[in-house]
Amino acid sequence: MNRFLCIILVLFSSFSWSTSTSEIRKNLTYLYGEYEIYESFYYKLTEAILQKDPKTVASMNMYPIRVNSASGTVYIKTEQEFISQFDSIVNKKMMDTVKSQKFEDLFANSTGMHIGLGDIWFTGYCTGTEEGKECDTVIVKVMAYNVK
Numbered sequence: 001m002n003r004f005l006c007i008i009l010v011l012f013s014s015f016s017w018s019t020s021t022s023e024i025r026k027n028l029t030y031l032y033g034e035y036e037i038y039e040s041f042y043y044k045l046t047e048a049i050l051q052k053d054p055k056t057v058a059s060m061n062m063y064p065i066r067v068n069s070a071s072g073t074v075y076i077k078t079e080q081e082f083i084s085q086f087d088s089i090v091n092k093k094m095m096d097t098v099k100s101q102k103f104e105d106l107f108a109n110s111t112g113m114h115i116g117l118g119d120i121w122f123t124g125y126c127t128g129t130e131e132g133k134e135c136d137t138v139i140v141k142v143m144a145y146n147v148k
Contacts, residue, residue, distance in 0.1 A: 019104050019105065020104055021103060021104045023104070024103065024104045024105075024106060024108070025039070027108055028108055028113075031108055031109070031110060032124055032138075033135075034138075037124065037138060037140055038108075038113065038124065038140055039103060041060070041122065041140040042103055042106065042113070042115075042122075043103070044056075044060070045057065045060055045120070045122070045142065046098050046101065046115070048060070049090055049094070049095065049098045050095070050098060050099060052090075054082070054083045054086035054090075055079075055083060057082075057086065057090065057142075058079040058080075058082040058083050058086070059079060060122075060141060060142055061076075061079070061082060061141060061142045062125065062141035062142065062143050063076070063077055063078060063079070063082075064076060064077045065082060065142065065143070065144070065145070066143065066144040066145070067085075067089055067144070067145045067147060068144065068145070068146045068147065069146075069147040069148075070147075070148075088147070089145050089147055091147065091148075093147075093148045094116075094119055094120075094145075094147065094148070097115060097116035097117075097119045098115060098116070098119075098120070101115045101116060111123065112124075112143060118146050119145070119146050119147075119148070120142060120144075120145055120146075121142065121143050121144040121145075121146075122140055122141060122142045122143060123140065123141070123143055124138040124139065124140050125138065125139050125140075125141060126138055127139050
């Protein structure tokens with residue numbers, strides 16, 4: 001029995017649980033019909049956060065934007081309000097999470113995608129106006145921040 005456990009441990013210790021870029025693209029295409037706008041959004045958002053660019057990050061949110069923290073949940077109504085609270089939302093822990101996140105390791109489901117362990121959630125919103133073709137046009141926006 002001990003020998004069996006040792007073999008299993010050796011096999012799984014060299015196994016990587018991360019996916020490849022092509023696998024996450026395939027998953028996003030399956031979930032959302034395309035991957036390009038989500039990948040582009042991810043890189044633009046993470047760059048803006050790491051550059052500490054509150055104006056760009058604020059423009060990437062769906063308002064009112066939900067911000068959850070230990071002190072409760074607030075809904076920020078405008079870009080200007082978000083900019084004024086940027087440093088308390090995008091704190092050191094959030095920055096560290098964004099810095100360590102890899103595109104190919106993003107979590108994605110039918111609700112959306114998240115960076116870290118749900119630190120930043122974003123999703124696509126259908127913006128088409130023609131009946132039956134509402135999702136022919138999609139914009140991607142951040143829908144929630146979970147501040148630690």
